[in-house]
Amino acid sequence: MIFADAHMHITDLDSWTPFIASEKASPVCSCAHCEKDWKKLTDIALRYPGFVVKAAGIHPQDPDKKHCLFLSDALEKNQADAIGEAGFDLFNPAYASRLDEQEQVWAFQLEAAVRYNKPLIIHCRKALHLIFRDAKKLAKVPSAVFHSFPGSPLEALSLVKRGINARFSFGKPLLNGNKRALLCASSLPMELLLAETDAPWQTLKGETATAPSDIQKVYLKICELRNVSIEYVCSSLYENFKDSFAIL
Template sequence: MIITDTHTHLYSDAFDDDRVEMVNRALEAGVTRFFIPAIDSSYTNAMLQLEKDFPQYMFLMTGLHPTSVKENYKEELNHVEDLLSQRKFCAIGEIGIDLYWDKSTSDIQIEAFRHQINLAKQYQLPIVIHCRDAFDEVFKVLEEEKSDDLFGIFHCFTGTLEQAEKAISYNMKLGIGGVVTFKNGKIDQFINQIDMKHIVLETDSPYLAPKPYRGKRNESAHIYKVVEKLSELYGISEDEVARITTENSKTIFGF
């Protein structure tokens, strides 16, 4: 069984004390493909080091996270462009809009999101979207920018069935992680109405650990709890969940 974690922050300092052991636990659990989202320039060296330490398994994105869109956002976007001109990345991400932490930056968040969508089109790369308290704003940008060459993943999807269908209409897969195991997560109530061809797995580790690890540090090995839950909800084997979602990840990332 090959499992793909399409979104994990393995360079986080939360793993500084046991990163090698943590990656090995994931490998033993069948997770052999780790897609690593960017946040801002302060994490670039740690991401490159992660790739150097585990070259067979780590696939790096580049991008500016919406909560890092501050006064220096144009410098940060220049950093993203510089990296794209120097080497290959698997996606532009994570990008998007987050109005949970700071609504005052909404205008420049939207500008940065749109700019990075255009970079993705230029480099023929998928996007990985972060959306928190901002479905309407994200969908408005996607509607304005939609095209055959815009595609990607709606990371950590926590919306309604209607919002899921709308995200899919914009060529987005749904990134499903630990929230599907939460009693109050709600997506477990409708996710089996979505064809699994639209779903990829993720952990967002070290965040959003699934039950029974909720509230603790998440890690990629815990993705098996997401596999178990989706197997239960869809009425198919865990092997089949892993196979389909890994194939879906290949259609997005191209390998």
């Protein structure tokens, strides 16, 4: 079985190899947010061809325009498979104080996703209204992957109705009892779902890090919520993963 992981951070892990279940290795999408991490990510991807979707982006928690240089270079050389994670983070006053900078790098990345025809991975905390504001522009992006989607099923479906080729990814908040995540994962159409670990982040109480192998726990939770088999979830989410990231 294949447990595709739609969002993680290989460069923040001490080491990484593809997760193997039933003798099959599982692909991941991993993000890099600076030139140093991008080089590390591309080197790792070369060692595991076919198993790492490489995303380059400017994270809203560090919306420094200097990062536009490495992203532009990666896109010009057609080295980036996707852009992100990009978006907005208004979770606390420190992040919210940099909203103007977040707006600038978001606009840059949204424009780039359209220009280079790349999937866009979206980070959004306390800022879903800004995503809805830009729905018309997002509808021009080949696909939009909402990492750890914070909204309700109604909001997710409303984004799709606005013409956005969106998928909504969920991780360990499902294991932590997050009500919105649970409701989305249990009720959204299967073709809109993705699963992730955000490894090594998004830990549960008592954990110091999230392991890439925790993706299996997320899949099993989706099985429980929807009362379907693990084979069905693995197959469905793998197809969604391939479609989201334009993998043949």
